[in-house]
Amino acid sequence: MKRPALTFAIPALCLATASVAVAEMPAAAQWDIGPWVRGRNYSVGMPAHPTPGANGSVSFAFPRTGSGEIDAMTTAVYPLDGAQQLTMRYRIDAPAGTRFVPSENPEQTATVSLYFQRARDTWTAKGKYASYRWYVPARAVIPLAPGEHTVTVRFDERWTNVNGQPNSSDPAGFRASLRDTSQIGIAFGWMGRRSHGVHATGPARFTLLDLDIR
Template identity: 50%
Template sequence: MKILPALAISLAAAATAIGAGPPAHQWEIGPIIRGKSYSVNMPLRPQPTSQGWSFEFPSNSKRDGHVHYVSFDPGSLDGAREIRVRYRVDARRGTRFVPQQFPDRPATVSLYFQRAGDNWTAKGRYAMYRWYAPSPTVQNIAPGVHEMTVRLDDPRWGAVVGGIKANDRPREFRDALANADKIGLVFGSTGGRGHGVYATGPARFELLDFRIR
């Protein structure tokens, strides 16, 4: 049963009011589709830290693994205005971050959310169940501390099927927000937002702050 929107908003706001959103054990590294994790050789949960959580990027080569999605269930996002994220990347000098699908492109991290009941086919109504943050908010993965803020009323949010924007399908976009059961970070590249990233040497991602307002 879905939580009533007003209650879900209050729960989501409470969970993300301070620090890196809910605790590490409520985040999932995946996606997990029909029992299979597409984040190859990654643990199911990130490791808790004093400020939030962290994970080590799979390193050396594509066959050693790659990280795709890290998400949690926020309840309904109906009425939420924006997402603010702060994170740190640590890596040995000379380490490169490589998208496993498009290794010639820069590796990126960005935001997404997902409607409950998605079957991951991106066909029919499911073509509007996953939404990815506007292209200008996508960040190349690089060492250092970084921040991103994304408005949830930005009409440039894109559906999983390329070319469909929130302003093209406003009802479906609003329905996805109201019935969300996943929100988080995706690792990949342009043209493959959540299709996975690995590093060529030891590297660590730490979430410092994740707020839904």
């Protein structure tokens, strides 16, 4: 049977308990702005979900300096073990002179990138849990800047785990995460800490136009 181009897991409604695979990007309500870890949302001053937009897009306004930060936006996804690549297309709207600032390290360049997360991650990054989240290669970590952008990453490239170890150092952990994937995430931070928060010095908006897994 032909694998669908997209394998997002959308929770079924009403009395059904299973998820369904759909060949379209999840709606805004299926995306979470977070992450939530042990009752704390690390995206401060942000709504729980992005806003729906035209043609199935979803978007949010970057928090302004002093009012919070955006760490990540995530959605449920089926296991990625049969997928070959992941492509994100997005747009950033901001007036000239607006800067994007990593909350932890303001002197660094603010970035956006992708990651995927294995089910039942404890967020401790200790022991086997260091390989429960995998981040894209450095070449796919993109500085935040106005305009429309597209990035494609193959799953046979050099992904790194929470501690910066490449998948070649823990191939079993990488394969296990692909077989047991629960989330895809869009991370905002800087090269050293991919998902540790960004804010903007002026009005700015991030719009996810498409996320394609195939």
